[in-house]
Every structure is written in C-alpha cells, then in structure tokens.
Amino acid sequence: MPDRYAVVGNPVAHSRSPAIHAAFARQTGEDIEYTRLLAPLDGFARTVAEFRDAGGKGVNVTLPFKGEAFRLATTLAARARLAEAANTLRFDPDGVYGDNTDGPGLVRDVTVNLGVALAGRRVLLIGAGGAASGVVPALLGAGVARLVIANRTEDRAAALARRHGAPVAACGFDALGDEPFDVLINATSAGLSGAAPPLPAGAVAPGALAYDMVYGPLAEPFLAAARRAGATRLADGLGMLVEQAAESFLVWRGIRPDTAPVLAGLRAAR
Ligand code: NAP
Numbered sequence: 001m002p003d004r005y006a007v008v009g010n011p012v013a014h015s016r017s018p019a020i021h022a023a024f025a026r027q028t029g030e031d032i033e034y035t036r037l038l039a040p041l042d043g044f045a046r047t048v049a050e051f052r053d054a055g056g057k058g059v060n061v062t063l064p065f066k067g068e069a070f071r072l073a074t075t076l077a078a079r080a081r082l083a084e085a086a087n088t089l090r091f092d093p094d095g096v097y098g099d100n101t102d103g104p105g106l107v108r109d110v111t112v113n114l115g116v117a118l119a120g121r122r123v124l125l126i127g128a129g130g131a132a133s134g135v136v137p138a139l140l141g142a143g144v145a146r147l148v149i150a151n152r153t154e155d156r157a158a159a160l161a162r163r164h165g166a167p168v169a170a171c172g173f174d175a176l177g178d179e180p181f182d183v184l185i186n187a188t189s190a191g192l193s194g195a196a197p198p199l200p201a202g203a204v205a206p207g208a209l210a211y212d213m214v215y216g217p218l219a220e221p222f223l224a225a226a227r228r229a230g231a232t233r234l235a236d237g238l239g240m241l242v243e244q245a246a247e248s249f250l251v252w253r254g255i256r257p258d259t260a261p262v263l264a265g266l267r268a269a270r
Helices: 017-028 044-053 066-072 078-083 102-113 130-141 154-164 216-228 238-253 259-268
Strands: 003-009 032-038 058-061 088-092 095-099 122-126 146-150 168-171 181-186 204-212 233-235
Touching (some): 003 017, 017 032, 017 238, 017 259, 044 066, 058 066, 058 238, 066 095, 078 095, 078 130, 088 238, 095 238, 102 130, 102 204, 102 238, 122 130, 130 154, 146 154, 154 168, 181 216, 204 216, 216 233, 238 259
Parallel strands (some): 003 032, 003 058, 122 146, 122 181, 146 168, 181 204, 204 233
Antiparallel strands (some): 058 088
16 A cells, blocks of 8 residues: 555645656655645645544645644644744654745755855745745745745735844835845735736846746746746746655655656646
C-alpha cells in the first residue's frame, strides 16, 4: 500500500500538486499516492481528521485554510511559527507537525529558476492572506531592503507588517503608485475570479519583475496589468508551486527531489 497524501483546499480542483508529487515519486522511487481533498469552508479540521484516521500520512494545505492548519498543528517549524500559517502537515505518531514551504519555494523560484536577486531589492507584496503571511519570513531572510504589503483590506496588511517590523511596511491599494518596486508579487486570490489588484505605473521600477503566485491563465490579468504598467519580466507561480512541493516532499519523505525536470515537464505540457 502506498503512503497517502493530499492537498486540502476550497476550491482545489485547479491544483496541479497531484501531478507534481506523482513526478517526484517516480523520480525518487518513493511509494506514495497524492490526491485532492475538497474541504467545506467550515469543515477543514474534520476533513483532515478523517483523512488521518483513514491512514493518511500528511497534507498540503491551500486557500483559505493555511491559518487553520497553523492552529491545528501541535508542533511547528520555526518558519511556520513566524508566518502564523502552515501549508504542510505531517501526521506523526505523537501529533501533527506543521511547516510552511511557500516562502522557500517562492525565494528559490525567483532567485534560482528566474535568476532575479532579492537581496537589497524593494519588494511589493500584494495580499495579506495565508500565502502572503507564508512568504514574508523568507523574503526577509533573502535580505530584501524594503517590503511593502498592500492589501484590499488595509488592516490585514497593517497587522501582518506590525508582526515583523522594519523593513516591512503596509498600505492600502489607494497608496500604490507613490513608490517604485523592483519585484512586485501578487499573493491575492483575485486571479481565481479573473480579476487583478490595481497596479499603477508609478509602482513599477525600470526592469522590474512582476510575479503572480497563481499560474497559467489565472495569472494573466495581473501579468497583463503589470506589462501595461512597464514591467519587463513576468512570471507566474508554477515554479513556486513545484519548489514548495519539493520542500514539502522533503518534510514528509526526508528526500528533496530535483525540481528542474518536473518544472520543465509541466511547462511543456501546457
Ligand atoms: P487567502 O488566505 O484566502 O487570501 C486571499 C487574499 O487575496 C487576501 O489578501 C484577499 O484580500 C485577496 N483578494 C481576494 N480577492 C481579491 C480581489 N478581487 N481583489 C484584491 N484582492 C483580493 O488565500 P491565500 O492562501 O493567501 O492564497 C492566495 C493565492 O496564492 C491563491 O490564489 C493561491 O492559489 C496562490 N498560491 C500559490 C502558491 C504557489 O505555490 N504558486 C502558493 C500559495 C498560494 P482581503 O484580505 O481584502 O480579503
């Protein structure tokens, strides 16, 4: 019997994580099965408990449950504690271990796969939900010079910025455009409904990278707005998805798969 894992979210049908983990399993020879689990919006803990009781070994957690996953874990990796959000749960005999691999996944995709340095850069992070919370510690760890969090609900951005202190600051969408950024990251779920947060030209520094955490056609509204605002480098979040998955695989299986062939395969299959 393969060890069973799943990605839990709502919605979750769009997730490509099962294909990625199947590729990792083939590459490493690990005997695992990985499926999607749609949890009711008020039934995350119940869905996870049922999967665990049925023999599941761990889950990835996607929107909107990363905060709940953080609270459900009985032990936490330092980066998940800092983020107050978890995207990876491992069911251990003595409890549930929670980790957050979104941050390392994003930083590795930007710096290694895309070759864009983050150290010393001015970064705009749009969104203040689970994904944004998850990547702040890793962006700070990568040495960004300034990190501004902009969110539709400004209070959420302010609360996230307060938790970290300088060089993190917060603003609402109406303040965007007053300050240029070298790297602009969309961590909102607006793309899932075909929308994009506002991105005025004044926010985009010459040569800037615009990065959307969603991938494929869902990233188009933001990336098109970024192109119009002057961004010359554009990337969707497929690389981050593969990199965070590799880091989760390491948490579960103790082995880090080679991401390059898996990412190339997914891009070719589009
Ligand atoms: P979440 O916790 O539900 O947070 C959603 C965020 O999006 C909030 O900041 C929310 O603002 C904002 N938002 C939603 N609709 C909006 C709209 N129409 N205009 C402007 N802002 C809007 O979700 P999450 O877990 O942070 O995930 C966010 C996105 O990142 C998802 O699409 C997810 O698929 C993606 N993601 C990708 C990866 C990857 O590996 N590539 C990893 C993690 C997440 P309010 O606070 O104002 O509601």
